Amino acid sequence: MVAKQPLLRRIVIAFVVMTFCVSGLFSLSIVAVVHFIEENLVSQELNEELEGVLQHDLANGLPPRLDSRTRFFASDLPRYTTPPQFAKAEQGFSEVVDETQAFYIFRSDIGGQSFFLVQEQQEFEERETALYRAVVAGFVLSVILSWILGLWLARKIVAPVVRLASQVRHRDQLHQLAPNIAPDYADDEVGHLAQAFDSTLGQLRKSLERERLFTSDVSHELRTPLMVINSSCELLDVATNLEPRQRDKVQRIKRATDEMNSLVQTFMLLARATSSDSIEGGRVTLRAVADEQSTRWGGMIREKGLTFEMVDQGANDTCYNLTFLRTVMSNLLRNALHYTEAGGVRLVLMADGFCVVDSGVGIPLEQHEQMFKPFVRGQQSRGEGLGLGLSLVKRICSHEDWVVSVKNLEPSGSEFRVFLKPAE
Structure with a gap:
C-alpha cells in the first residue's frame, strides 16, 4: 500500500529528489572529466616526454633533460636504477600514492628493458582533492537549498488548495446564503x-x-x-x-x-439547521423521562412474561430536550422488548446518561456499527419495523452531541449506553 503523504511534503520530496539526481549526475560528471583528463592527457604528455628522452637524449649520450618534478629510471642502466616502489608499475600510465607523496608513472618496455618516467603530482593531487571536496560540498549544499526552496515554493503552491479546503470544510458553506467560492481564485x-x-x-x-x-x-x-x-x-x-x-x-x-x-x-426538530433550535422541544430531567417511559413500556414488557426494573445510580438534575430524550429512550426500550424472549429488561440511570440492558438474542460484534444505519435489522428480526429505530437514535445523538454505544453481554443480551452531553 502506498503511504499517504500530505501534498506539501510530496512536492518538497519531489523537488529534493530531482535536485539530488541532477546535482549528483553533475557532480559525477565533474569527477569523470577530471579522471579522464588525468589519465589520458597526462599519459600522452609523459609518453611523448619519455620518447624524447630515449630518442634524443640517451641516443646522443646526453642526460635526460627534464624539469625538477620529473625523473627518469631504467631497469638496465646503473646510473638510473629504478626504486623498488616504481619497479612494479604496470605497462603504460599508473599512479603511486602514499601517505606523503603522489607520483605519475609511465612505463615503457623496449627490447627487454623497462624505462620509467616518474613525475611528482603532489600539488595536482592536493588540487584534485580540493576540487572533489568542493564538488561534494556543492552537492550537499544544493540538496539543502533545494529542500529550503522546495518547502517555500510548496507552501506558495499549496496555499490556495489549503484555503479552498478550509472554505469547503466550513459548516457555513451549507447555508443557503453562502457565497460561491470560485470567484476568489484564478482561472487555473x-x-x-x-x-x-x-x-x-x-x-x-x-x-x-x-x-x-x-x-x-x-x-x-x-x-x-x-x-x-x-x-x-x-x-x-x-x-x-x-x-x-x-x-x-x-x-x-x-x-x-x-x-x-x-x-x-x-x-421537525431534526429538520432545523442547528442543535440550538432544539430548545423548542421542551426541557426535562433524565429521571422524569425515565419514569414516563417506565410506566409506558414496563407494563408491555411484563405482559410478555419478562421482568422490568428501573435502577437509579445517581441521575443528575440536568435538563435535556424532552422530545429527543423521550424518542431515544423509547426506541431503545422498544428494541429490547422486541428482541427479548426470556429474562428481563433493565433501565439504568447514571450521572452521565443511561443504559438499556436486556437478556435477548444479542448482536454479533461485526454488526454493531451496521445496526445504527437506516433499514438495517438484526438477523433475528422482531416486529414489523423497517430498521429505522436505531438509525433515528444515532441521528438524534449526533444532533445533540450525545454518544450511543452497544456491547454484548454474557451469556446473552445487549447493553445500549447513551452518554448525555450536559446542556449549556
Missing part, C-alpha cells in the same frame, strides 16, 4: 476545482433544503389528523359502555398516537 486548476465544489455544494444545499421542507411540511400536516385521533381516543376512553377489551384497544391507539406525535415533533 485550483479555480476549476473551486467551481466543481460550488456546483456540488449548490446541489447539496438544494437537497438539504428539499429535505427540510419535506420533513417540516409532512410533520406539520400530520399534526392535525393525529390531534383528531388523540381527542377521539380520549372521548372513547371516558365512555362507560366500553368492554375491557375495547378499552384496551382504545388505549393502544392512544399510545400509538402519542408515539407518532412524538416522532413528528422529533423529525
Whole structure:
C-alpha cells in the first residue's frame, strides 16, 4: 500500500529528489572529466616526454633533460636504477600514492628493458582533492537549498488548495446564503476545482433544503389528523359502555398516537439547521423521562412474561430536550422488548446518561456499527419495523452531541449506553 503523504511534503520530496539526481549526475560528471583528463592527457604528455628522452637524449649520450618534478629510471642502466616502489608499475600510465607523496608513472618496455618516467603530482593531487571536496560540498549544499526552496515554493503552491479546503470544510458553506467560492481564485486548476465544489455544494444545499421542507411540511400536516385521533381516543376512553377489551384497544391507539406525535415533533426538530433550535422541544430531567417511559413500556414488557426494573445510580438534575430524550429512550426500550424472549429488561440511570440492558438474542460484534444505519435489522428480526429505530437514535445523538454505544453481554443480551452531553 502506498503511504499517504500530505501534498506539501510530496512536492518538497519531489523537488529534493530531482535536485539530488541532477546535482549528483553533475557532480559525477565533474569527477569523470577530471579522471579522464588525468589519465589520458597526462599519459600522452609523459609518453611523448619519455620518447624524447630515449630518442634524443640517451641516443646522443646526453642526460635526460627534464624539469625538477620529473625523473627518469631504467631497469638496465646503473646510473638510473629504478626504486623498488616504481619497479612494479604496470605497462603504460599508473599512479603511486602514499601517505606523503603522489607520483605519475609511465612505463615503457623496449627490447627487454623497462624505462620509467616518474613525475611528482603532489600539488595536482592536493588540487584534485580540493576540487572533489568542493564538488561534494556543492552537492550537499544544493540538496539543502533545494529542500529550503522546495518547502517555500510548496507552501506558495499549496496555499490556495489549503484555503479552498478550509472554505469547503466550513459548516457555513451549507447555508443557503453562502457565497460561491470560485470567484476568489484564478482561472487555473485550483479555480476549476473551486467551481466543481460550488456546483456540488449548490446541489447539496438544494437537497438539504428539499429535505427540510419535506420533513417540516409532512410533520406539520400530520399534526392535525393525529390531534383528531388523540381527542377521539380520549372521548372513547371516558365512555362507560366500553368492554375491557375495547378499552384496551382504545388505549393502544392512544399510545400509538402519542408515539407518532412524538416522532413528528422529533423529525421537525431534526429538520432545523442547528442543535440550538432544539430548545423548542421542551426541557426535562433524565429521571422524569425515565419514569414516563417506565410506566409506558414496563407494563408491555411484563405482559410478555419478562421482568422490568428501573435502577437509579445517581441521575443528575440536568435538563435535556424532552422530545429527543423521550424518542431515544423509547426506541431503545422498544428494541429490547422486541428482541427479548426470556429474562428481563433493565433501565439504568447514571450521572452521565443511561443504559438499556436486556437478556435477548444479542448482536454479533461485526454488526454493531451496521445496526445504527437506516433499514438495517438484526438477523433475528422482531416486529414489523423497517430498521429505522436505531438509525433515528444515532441521528438524534449526533444532533445533540450525545454518544450511543452497544456491547454484548454474557451469556446473552445487549447493553445500549447513551452518554448525555450536559446542556449549556
